[in-house]
Amino acid sequence: MLLFAFAVANIMTLAYLVRKGYELKKLLMVAWRGIWECKELFAIILLMGATISVWLSSGIVPSLIFYGFGYMKGINFVLAAFLSTAVISYVMGTACGTLSTIGIAILGIGKGLMIPVPVLLGAIVSGSFIADKIAPISSLTNLTIQMTGTSYKKYVETSLKTLIPAIIISAAIYYILGNSYGGEADFYTIQQYQNFIKQGFEVSPFLLLFPVFVVVLAFSGIKIVYNMSLSVFAASIITMVLQKLNFWIVLKSILWGYKANTGMTQLDSLISGGGAIPMIEVVLIVMGGVSLSSLFEEADMMKPITNMFYKKDDKVPALIAKTGALSTLLNVVTCDQTVGILVPAKFSASRFDEKGLDRSILARTISDTGTIVAPLMFWNVNALIIYGITGISAISYAPYGVLCYVCPLVTIIGSLFLSKKAGKVSSEEGKSIAI
Template sequence: MNENKIPEKYTYIILTFTLISIISCIILNAFLFYGFMASIIFSIYLCRKSGFSIIELFNMIKRGLYECKSLFILMALIGAMIPIWMSSGVVPTMLYYGLKYMKGTNFLFSAFILTSVVSIFMGTAFGTISSVGIALLALSKIFGIPNYILLGAIVSGAFIADKSSPISNLFNLTLETVKIAYKEAITSMLKTLLPTCFISASVYYFIGKKYSVVIENSNINNFMYAINSNFTVSPLILLLPLSIIIMLFLGIKMLKSVFLALIAGIVVSIVFQREGFNHIINAILNGYNINTNFVQLNTVLVSGGMISMISVLLIIAGAVSLSSIFQETGLIIPVIKRITSKIKSSEELILKTGLISGALTIISDQSVGIILPGKFLINKYKELKVKNCILARTMADTGTIIAPLIPWNVNSLFIFITTGISTISYAPYAVLCYVSPIITFIFAFLHKFQGRKQTKEIQVKNTIK
């Protein structure tokens, strides 16, 4: 990583141009990839003027894309997995039992709790949203809950994985960056996570209460009959999504787990649901739909396929390429140094850590929002005698957790292609993603008062002696 090659003025020019390009695409409803490409070309131009060669810059992009190869493959596999969840009967079975046992409950509250628990065991927000999330969203159409409100609750629960699950790649990246053990990190993390979850759950409980009447009046029996008439429904089919959780828990990597579950889903589609092989291949590529006499079931069981992932993969490639340039040229470093050079207190350090991690996640991605502040602030934490576990907690609570709120972020793009619901629609209801940074900043000032109290106690003890 280069620290001093790029003039500071170029840093601010590039960052400003990037934000304008991306926001312009959103406002004009243009393909977001164009915004990233414009920013990449502009960044390369100014980086070349700063002494970097074209070969160096293209190698940075190549390394970044190569490091994310697993993400691209995973996205393609999930594009294939979602229609298989439909054809194999996983989603219909979840719908059937969800209707049977969740009738009369506070569905929004239950959905948040369910996704929170599942995400911890799966270790991935992507996996949680593309399995449990899809089934819950299908239920929302029956229960009369707007899908964007329910998705907000699902996103809140799912992204707990990225900030606290022991098998989360991002959380393990955080631990590795600041050099602490999981036990130390999670002990500190729970201090902010528990009140955050409590507040979020309370909000979803009160919002969900207004939909309980709709649930009781829904034509649930007819819907359950339609599912039973068109699919083989059995609790055994739920072993398919459960198998992913079990494989991840056993340490099998996400790609292998999803691939094996995909193969199993194809077999179940053919053997149990009597789907033709050609129909399955078509669903994997182009998406799934069903034609029954029950119109509502037809509108619920619809999904895209692998081809629908192409545009999102291009956008992600653009985001990763730009992020690689930012990280490897050291373009962001002058900004970090300017912000942190005059920090004098622990609460100011925690506040600015959150702002830096959040800002880097907004203009780049979660990994940059972890690696850069983690590496460049760890000595400052040592200097001010603030534990590294607080550095890890702050980055997880501010940078990692806000990713699904950023329309051009990889996470938001994934959610959009998986659910068809835009970031702007669900973001206001992703309560946990807002509450988490607020709770962290409140704890920063509590840390200040705790420090003062400890200082006074030491002074009193010294006086007595």
């Protein structure tokens, strides 16, 4: 549906611009140039699908779930749901992938503990969408980085200054909610899940070091394409050696996604998925967004809107608030995070440069607002996917998606301190800040 919408939008924009006197061949070249500049991003998206499948087949994700459930015994379950999904989503790099694996398992256990489903799902959604904001192998994280022209290391350093306070505040709220509804994790239910995982996979604490290695490489400045390619290769070897799957099954999993066969239908549905080929649709959607944005830029179609939106005398807090509002508004209108990243990144960058603000602050502003609030809107693609996975509408769980509200607030409050810092360096040409 979204792919069709982008295709129609591109065709209509091309037709409109040709009628205005633009040469069709030149417009097509502009669109192609924009797409070609993002070729590395498209490779990352395909590699993300491959990574998820081999991390499932190798036992890495099952081991994370196995040991993660072990730590849930006897603790506040709502808080545990938030923290565990946050960690696993950061490793997996996909919010919906986290929701459809450990998220469903946690939800099932929570129902048995009589914890209201909307409360627990709100905590799971909050933790899961950390992936879209900051995970090194997330397509949205890499789209944000690439479009704003910053590095992953710089982006994370800047983002943690708002994300850590947001996580602490959210954890405190979930701790209170968890105490309100009682319910410590049920030992018997958790033991069942662990037993079935152990029957279907060779689990090992050493497998937990693999995601750590990938994160270390990302922070070391290794290009994410090389990092993910190495990850897929190494996890494939682990799958063949440790899980005793042959080469052709591994290759099929990389291309089409991993299909678990543990003998337990419920567990199989939790630890299946991924694949490069299913990610082709995501690549095409991003291509549609990039080409449309390139056409808008060529014809200066967005300039009047952004000029009306922004003012020359905007202070730093106003600039950040307006950029966040623009990203969120585009997310609301288009029902997807992609345009909410592309447009602010392209059309707000010069304004951040003028204020002496590092581009990583622009990236953080977008991810703290338009990206993170996506699952709160029931018409958004992410919310519809969550509804398809859980049968729960965003109308029910949105009030409890605490992190999705806290992140934008922390960013706006933090911009007040940025204003003071920016004032100190505004007279120093070429100097930028990141706080």
